[in-house]
Amino acid sequence: MSNMSEIKIVAASIVDFLKRQLEGETLSVDSRESVEVGVQCIETAFELGPEDFARAVNLQQLVQVYRTPPASTATSAERADAERLKNEGNDLMKSERHSEALEKYSLAIGIDRTNPVYFCNRAAAHFKLGQHEAAVADCMAALALQPDYGKAHGRLGLALTALERHREARAAYARASQLEPDNESYRQNLRLADERLNQRGERPPLDLGGLLQNPALLNMATEMLADPNMQNLISGLMSSNGAAPGAGGVLPNPGGGNAGGMSALLEAGQALAQHMQAANPELVEQLRRQVRPPGGPQPPQ
Known part of the structure; x- marks a missing residue:
């Protein structure tokens, strides 16, 4: 089988998959239009004909097979x-x-x-x-x-x-x-x-997933939540509008004139930053590196 023939089979398989999606009801109206345009572009670019679609592979089944580890036949x-x-x-x-x-x-x-x-x-x-x-x-x-x-x-x-x-x-x-x-x-x-x-x-x-599973970050969060001062700050922040979120209250709205709520929010943020810097400065620097824009100011060596 020539290389071009193999490429056409791949292209036809992609078109076949996309057409199957169009037959279902999972796509929005806008998405359907985009997929239809994509189908037309692929068919034209690769000059696909009926003989190519006859050799198309069901990509969804192929992925299912790929994700299922084969059973060993070795003795x-x-x-x-x-x-x-x-x-x-x-x-x-x-x-x-x-x-x-x-x-x-x-x-x-x-x-x-x-x-x-x-x-x-x-x-x-x-x-x-x-x-x-x-x-x-x-x-x-x-x-x-x-x-x-x-x-x-x-x-x-x-x-x-x-x-x-x-x-x-x-x-x-x-x-x-x-x-x-x-x-x-x-x-x-x-x-x-x-x-x-x-x-x-x-x-x-x-890397939010990595941060959320970082043991140092999890330990720091546990220590902070156990700190009575931090508990008082969080309690004051959540009750600044008279009720905690989830119990009919809302978090302070920075644009809504709630000066007390914004003050509590800033105070909690500052306390959080100070606690993190004191508890684990290396982790703080790791977080800064992840969110610092390229070319931004670098820490002193």
């Missing part, structure tokens, strides 16, 4: 052989015999394609050999089998960094750090990715 003896080959590959990596290690991992994968460790380890061998695209592919294969595999996210970040795909690398490091918050190398790589994005004039995305 227990075969899995033991695969594990032995993996261990031999690990020993070869320690001896920096990366090509031989790659062969061992490939043999293990040939026996059991359901073990994400084999793909992740082969990604490391590809990376050492400078085969960064292959390393990305193996990391993605490992993550398809185990989406919460922190090491695979971390190695994906390294391969993407080598390819200068820094925004994607930053997302991989952020996920690795979220899964393994005690891993200093992931945190360091995440900081370096942010610096590279800043150097290119790009704002690193605010």
Whole structure:
């Protein structure tokens, strides 16, 4: 099958998926119009005909299959052989015999394609050999089998960094750090990715998920809520209009002339900032780095 023929099958599959969405009732009127235009553009750009649509693949079913890890068909003896080959590959990596290690991992994968460790380890061998695209592919294969595999996210970040795909690398490091918050190398790589994005004039995305699961931030929040002074501030803020939100009251409206409410809000904000700075200045600086615009003032060295 020629490369152009394969491209047409992909394009026809996308059009087929979009047309299925148009047949349903999930799209708004505006979205339907956009999808219809997209369908027409793809059909015209790729010169799709009936023969192309006859070979189209159901993308939704393909994704479902992709997200369902395959069951291993290897026997227990075969899995033991695969594990032995993996261990031999690990020993070869320690001896920096990366090509031989790659062969061992490939043999293990040939026996059991359901073990994400084999793909992740082969990604490391590809990376050492400078085969960064292959390393990305193996990391993605490992993550398809185990989406919460922190090491695979971390190695994906390294391969993407080598390819200068820094925004994607930053997302991989952020996920690795979220899964393994005690891993200093992931945190360091995440900081370096942010610096590279800043150097290119790009704002690193605010990782709200990572912040909300940051143990230091959670501990600080717990301590603050247990502080009687902070409890009094929050109580005063919520009762500034006579009732707490959710019980018929509302938060102070800055434009509504509620000077007492705004004063309480400012006071609470200042107390919060002071508490955070005193309790964990390193975390405060991390938060500043995430929200500081690129090119903005930098802290003193």
